Amino acid sequence: MSGPGSNSGAPRPEPILSVRGLKVYFPIITGGLIRTTVPLKAVDEVSFDLYPGETLGVVGESGCGKSTLGRGILQLLEPSGGSVVWLGNHIEGLPAAEMKHYRKEMQIIFQDPLASLNPRMTIGDIIAEPLTVHFPELSVEERKQKVREIMEQVGLLPLMINRYPHEFSGGQCQRIGVARAMILKPKLIVCDEPVSALDVSIQAQIVNLIKGLQDTFGLSLIFISHDLSIVRHISHRIMVLYLGNTVEVADRESLYKNPKHPYTKALISAVPLPDPELEKSKKRLVLYGDLPSPLSPPSGCVFRTRCPLAQDICAAEKPEMTQVGDTHQVACHFWDHDI
Amino acid sequence: MLLDIQHLTTSFDTPEGEVCAVNDVSLQIDPGQCLGVVGESGSGKTQVFMSMMGLLAKNGKSEGAVYFEGRQILGLETSELNQLRGVELSMIFQDPMTSLNPYLRISRQMTEVLMEHRGTSHKQAIATSIEMLNLVGIPEAEKRFRMYPHEFSGGMRQRAMIAMALLCEPKLLIADEPTTALDVTVQAQILELIAGLGKKMNMATVLITHDLGVIAGLSDRVAVMYGGRVVEEASVIELFKSPQHPYSKGLLESMPRLDTSSEVALHAIAGQPPDLQALPAGCSFEPRCIYAFERCRREIPDLRASGENRVKACHLEKIP
Numbered sequence: 305m306s307g308p309g310s311n312s313g314a315p316r317p318e319p320i321l322s323v324r325g326l327k328v329y330f331p332i333i334t335g336g337l338i339r340t341t342v343p344l345k346a347v348d349e350v351s352f353d354l355y356p357g358e359t360l361g362v363v364g365e366s367g368c369g370k371s372t373l374g375r376g377i378l379q380l381l382e383p384s385g386g387s388v389v390w391l392g393n394h395i396e397g398l399p400a401a402e403m404k405h406y407r408k409e410m411q412i413i414f415q416d417p418l419a420s421l422n423p424r425m426t427i428g429d430i431i432a433e434p435l436t437v438h439f440p441e442l443s444v445e446e447r448k449q450k451v452r453e454i455m456e457q458v459g460l461l462p463l464m465i466n467r468y469p470h471e472f473s474g475g476q477c478q479r480i481g482v483a484r485a486m487i488l489k490p491k492l493i494v495c496d497e498p499v500s501a502l503d504v505s506i507q508a509q510i511v512n513l514i515k516g517l518q519d520t521f522g523l524s525l526i527f528i529s530h531d532l533s534i535v536r537h538i539s540h541r542i543m544v545l546y547l548g549n550t551v552e553v554a555d556r557e558s559l560y561k562n563p564k565h566p567y568t569k570a571l572i573s574a575v576p577l578p579d580p581e582l583e584k585s586k587k588r589l590v591l592y593g594d595l596p597s598p599l600s601p602p603s604g605c606v607f608r609t610r611c612p613l614a615q616d617i618c619a620a621e622k623p624e625m626t627q628v629g630d631t632h633q634v635a636c637h638f639w640d641h642d643i
Numbered sequence: 644m645l646l647d648i649q650h651l652t653t654s655f656d657t658p659e660g661e662v663c664a665v666n667d668v669s670l671q672i673d674p675g676q677c678l679g680v681v682g683e684s685g686s687g688k689t690q691v692f693m694s695m696m697g698l699l700a701k702n703g704k705s706e707g708a709v710y711f712e713g714r715q716i717l718g719l720e721t722s723e724l725n726q727l728r729g730v731e732l733s734m735i736f737q738d739p740m741t742s743l744n745p746y747l748r749i750s751r752q753m754t755e756v757l758m759e760h761r762g763t764s765h766k767q768a769i770a771t772s773i774e775m776l777n778l779v780g781i782p783e784a785e786k787r788f789r790m791y792p793h794e795f796s797g798g799m800r801q802r803a804m805i806a807m808a809l810l811c812e813p814k815l816l817i818a819d820e821p822t823t824a825l826d827v828t829v830q831a832q833i834l835e836l837i838a839g840l841g842k843k844m845n846m847a848t849v850l851i852t853h854d855l856g857v858i859a860g861l862s863d864r865v866a867v868m869y870g871g872r873v874v875e876e877a878s879v880i881e882l883f884k885s886p887q888h889p890y891s892k893g894l895l896e897s898m899p900r901l902d903t904s905s906e907v908a909l910h911a912i913a914g915q916p917p918d919l920q921a922l923p924a925g926c927s928f929e930p931r932c933i934y935a936f937e938r939c940r941r942e943i944p945d946l947r948a949s950g951e952n953r954v955k956a957c958h959l960e961k962i963p
Contacts, residue, residue: 365827365829366797366826504854505683505893505894505897505911505912506683506916508898508899508910508911511899511909512909512911515908532827532901533900571827573831576834576854576857577859577900577902578855579883579900580860580879584860588831590835591831592832593782595796
């Protein structure tokens with residue numbers, strides 16, 4: 305499929321979503337006698353554009369802020385700064401009543417398929433709930449009809465409409481989650497680790513389903529995952545986060561073939577390949593140490609404490625996002641150095 | 644041969660009736676070898692080794708035999724098992740937080756192992772434990788040694804678990820999804836550690852995982868489990884090069900991988916994993932198998948040779 309992420313040379317359409325300098329901070333109260341509030345910078349100055357029909361993959365390890373970013377975009381968490389522009393309208397910090405107008409166009413799929421479904425509702429009611437909220441004028445029969453249609457589209461038998469979530473396997477529950485997100489025919493779906501709780505053979509089913517729906521409806525997707533192989537499979541462009549900061553953004557081919565940031569290089573080389581000869585012989589760039597605490601991130605470049613290339617300048621100066629190719633940006637002082 | 648599991652069958656008594664989690668499983672491991680056991684949730688891969696270690700839930704029971712260095716250990720009394728567990732046989736689990744005692748310092752949990760099993764003096768136990776923490780790559784081991792598990796990051800907890808499992812230099816380490824809860828960069832560290840220590844101490848390893856990539860890097864042989872049975876067993880090279888069971892083949896094809904073109908659609912295996920309470924009369928993979936024919940619905944396939952030094956349980960002569 306040739307999505308908008310491929311380098312066709314044609315002028316790009318207007319972005320559907322523009323995020324500029326988005327910050328999501330959580331106030332953390334510390335100290336015993338003298339209480340002080342320290343901001344935990346979960347997402348710090350993240351910017352990107354998302355085009356119609358495009359999938360932006362967001363990768364990073366746990367605690368890098370990728371889920372918080374998704375929630376900050378959808379205004380499920382109020383951003384501490386920056387702007388989120390949806391089809392020309394600023395939506396950051398909108399009151400819930402006004403935001404409701406935009407919510408039908410942007411939906412979310414969660415990681416834990418069973419926990420994100422109310423166990424006391426039938427799946428018919430779960431899938432219909434967005435309709436109940438946004439289109440209360442629909443009759444019960446019209447609503448049921450729409451639910452049946454969408455169930456068929458996500459590969460669930462419409463006759464299961466009166467069953468409860470516990471009667472379904474993990475993969476089927478995730479299909480229910482996809483159906484609930486799709487029923488309003490949104491323009492954007494944020495997929496927050498949608499397959500990481502599923503078995504390998506089922507993961508592929510859900511990835512194919514989401515991809516198929518995207519082709520059919522021209523959806524834009526933000527696909528959040530820690531799994532680099534899956535992200536590569538579904539995304540047109542990929543953004544790599546580390547400790548709340550964007551370290552690299554590139555189209556899929558450049559990112560995997562020609563990663564520039566040492567962190568991206570380490571991430572890619574850490575993915576085990578299902579090929580014993582390659583896997584046992586390949587040179588691996590192993591990172592030492594752990595993620596620093598986000599409460600006291602390193603000065604300058606946040607990655608410098610684990611970076612094999614780090615020098616004095618990395619502690620002193622935060623690297624700017626640098627354009628290193630048509631669709632390739634990296635934030636590193638030494639992006640053109642080999643490791 | 645270090646470990647020889649013969650016709651192990653494990654079942655659980657549940658209110659809904661008896662559930663057979665492991666069905667006639669036989670596996671062998673030589674000293675120093677690494678056996679990978681792959682399967683999805685509910686395939687019985689963990690229960691095989693829980694049975695052997697005497698760690699089954701109360702409603703579980705096993706039949707068959709497990710020989711460790713020639714001695715039958717299945718169903719031994721707890722007191723006898725305790726002379727083996729943690730000494731000759733060690734196990735590490737998926738979630739290091741729930742397998743460490745949150746109330747006790749790492750120091751206490753580590754020295755206890757040595758003092759209990761080896762009768763080491765407290766002083767000596769402390770020295771050995773700190774040395775082991777250094778070996779598994781925990782920075783500032785002397786300081787960390789006195790900490791509680793919650794003060795450790797996920798990767799460090801898993802390192803501490805490994806250190807604890809290796810204190811008595813076991814002959815066999817059973818690693819049950821040791822990296823599933825960890826990030827990829829930490830996973831790479833832990834896998835490198837297990838591989839390195841295995842070689843250094845000439846320790847055999849059983850690596851239980853659902854991740855074929857992890858298996859590829861570490862194992863010598865692989866057993867693929869489905870619905871409580873071993874459906875294919877082969878050397879790691881052979882299995883990845885030419886899987887002979889439709890399930891192994893499907894599993895390999897359904898994995899997105901970094902070393903092939905990203906334009907290829909993923910070949911998902913249709914359907915759901917089997918319900919152990921309502922297994923089909925024939926092959927348990929038959930409802931999802933694209934090659935299934937009439938005999939598969941009727942008859943459970945036995946394990947049989949499918950090449951030199953490899954077996955599979957499938958009626959199909961060869962995958963077309």
